[in-house]
Amino acid sequence: MDYTSYPRHHVLCIDMRSFYASVEAVKLGLDPMQAILAVVGDPSRSGSIVLAASPALKQKYGVSNVSRYFELPKDDPELIIVQAHMADYVHTSIEITKLLMEYAPKEAIHPYSIDEIWVTVDGLEKLFGDSWQIARMIKKEILERFGITCSIGIGDNKFLAKAVMDLHAKKEGIAECRYEDVEEKLWPFPIEKIWGIGSRMKRNLNRMGIITLGQLANSNLKYLKKRYGVMGEQLYWHAWGIDLSPVFGDFTKTEQKSFGHGMTLLRDYSESEVRICILELCEETCRRARTANKAGKTIHLGIGYSKEVGGGFSRSRSIVTPTNITMEMYEMCMQLFEEFYDGKSNIRRVYVTLEQLYDDMQTQLNLFDNTSKRKDLGFVMDRIRDKYGSTAILRASSYLPGGIAIDRSKKIGGHFA
Template sequence: MILVNYNLYPRNDVLCIDMRSFYASVECVKRGLDPMTTLLAVVGDKNRSGSIILAASPTLKKKHGVKNVSRFFDLPDDPDIHVVEAKMGDYLKVSVEITRLINQYVPKEAIHPYSVDELWVTVNGLEKRYGSRRNVAQLIKDELYETMGLTCSIGIGDNKFLAKVVMDLYAKQEGISECTYEDVEAKLWPTPIEEIWGIGKRMMRNLNRIGIVTLGQLANYSLDRLKKRFGVMGEQLYWHAWGVDLSPVIGDFQKQDQKGFGHGITLLRDYNGEEVFACILDLAEEVCRRARTAGKAGRTIHLGIGYSQETGGGFSRSRSVGIPTNVTLDIYRVCNQLFHEFYDGQSKVRRVFVTLDHLYDDGATQLDLFEDKAKRKDIGYVMDQIRDKYGSASLLRATSFTDAGVTLERSKKIGGHKA
């Protein structure tokens, strides 16, 4: 029995569009192959047997059970399999073209990208021109295939949550699927909570401990108890279980306050304690460059270190400084201190992350009378201008050219993969 009065909540026409096996499909189209029948795997680096398979064509997944988290060496010995290296620049260009195509149907304010291969589109008010929202979805789906050779799955809902969830659960098999408020109980409640967008493994375990296994059980659990146990997240989960989502469906989605600037990397090999400092310096440089570009400075520096798979573990620590900064050596000095204090002295390092938050406007930050910080800040801005004009690798610190540096190699990539 429905206990929520859906008449109190807005109803919109929202599409969630997911490009099927996007990277693999783009590579197939580039080669004149059919994405739906070709066996093709996209890997990060063909020269590394341990490289991750970033995408597999639908046929490869079905025939050999290959998943996107598999490794290159897991691929079966099948001569029909095409193995190609990822070209992130190509995928970004195609993603932009997809957005431009959809922009022919709706204004930019109605398009909300979620990732390079997934986006929400609000199609309110298109009934007179194109018919029902399902017709609009079919038109977009057909045009993407006819003009770009790419297939997609589309979920349709009264809000972004319903569109996303019905896309994940049904549209990937049906092509297009729809879920209204009234469909929630029949279509979504029987679903195990771990299959619902927004519920990770940790939350799944927490919910399982209190007897919640399906979305229906979550919807019929006490809201007060969920709020008491999980806070704001518990309340959000409860309303999502009823299909209610009040997040904006149209507007300037990019206009949000920046909470902080972070940059991290999973290293190609294990680093020892001495080598990691060159990596930390490179990451601090990138974090400060991004902060300066935004005209921000921060007071809290965070260092995250993940050890190799052999030992596991790591640490994540932060420290605040008295005066907001975006000077690379300031950030590096604090990270250096944190590493010396919390590193166990023997484990190999495989992941490093540096973050700057607790932000202030750079022009409003106070200068230290006993240190010529203004000059050091000016140097940072000059370095940024040179890199903007001549390329990110045009001016690097000496440590970036060592075997432990990461900036030089990453400058050749987009999203961690070859451009």
């Protein structure tokens, strides 16, 4: 492969090691790399998921971030079990991002997740040195300020930085992969170890006899593109270490294509209870739409039945006039529910979505109904909640056993703040 025509940058991919567990260990005055600690979503539930395990816990017992609370070795006196505190993790992540802004401009920083971030350090040699020197400085400063160990990958683009971080830096601390290193440092690895290839794509590629990244790089591009479309083409170029995604820009602004809310319920819900849950999800969805001055024409409802039954349905329907009025969305969701619900199964998962968005000012008001009043009522409720909190004003149904709004107000990302 001739790489002369492809851009070369100095991109760092920084990953905080066992981030949630590390934050909790530091709060307790412990060494995050030595403490045997697990962060659990809700310790009062035996089936609650382990959100993070410290490196020592992973090494000693093989605990992963998909393990359950009841699977933890409770007989180990060294084991520390901590409930998740999402607000602390968000705060620490923001502070780490602020630290990185001391090294690079805002447009060169691209947060990928709460514990992972790309930083492009082009042109900073005279200030801080080369990529390796900058990586060492950042790694040292994060440890000193926050007590957290991080791994850093260095590459010509985001993919190479991320791939070498996953495959090498998590063991070595800092690792580098340039275009010329792809064959040696990436090709020998199984495709499932590569960022962007999930279990389904792994199965598909394995059926084609593609086991390693090197085999993917040397496969037929036309066939991959024909079979998997744009994704197949992207995987092929990634296998050669080529990634043309931008490394500078405002990475926080993306076009909103829909508004939605959903959740997996903590227990099986009956038909009457799930109606309350749907209403509250519609309330939050329309609130977000109104805040963004958007309204949608397509309303989507998804229902997942309990594990014992399995299955469910996912259906959508369009309306004539775009809406962001809670009761209009709810009424359509109820039509879908009554039409497609089997009438007997308990329900464990619910989600609603408002799609096909328009600017709210483009919607037309009907002179013969009370749409204007319903819309004004929604904005008034939004202002009250913005000023006094999300539970400052609630529907009476939220206080019934099926209500979820009060419990959700205590959480961030589905976990306790």
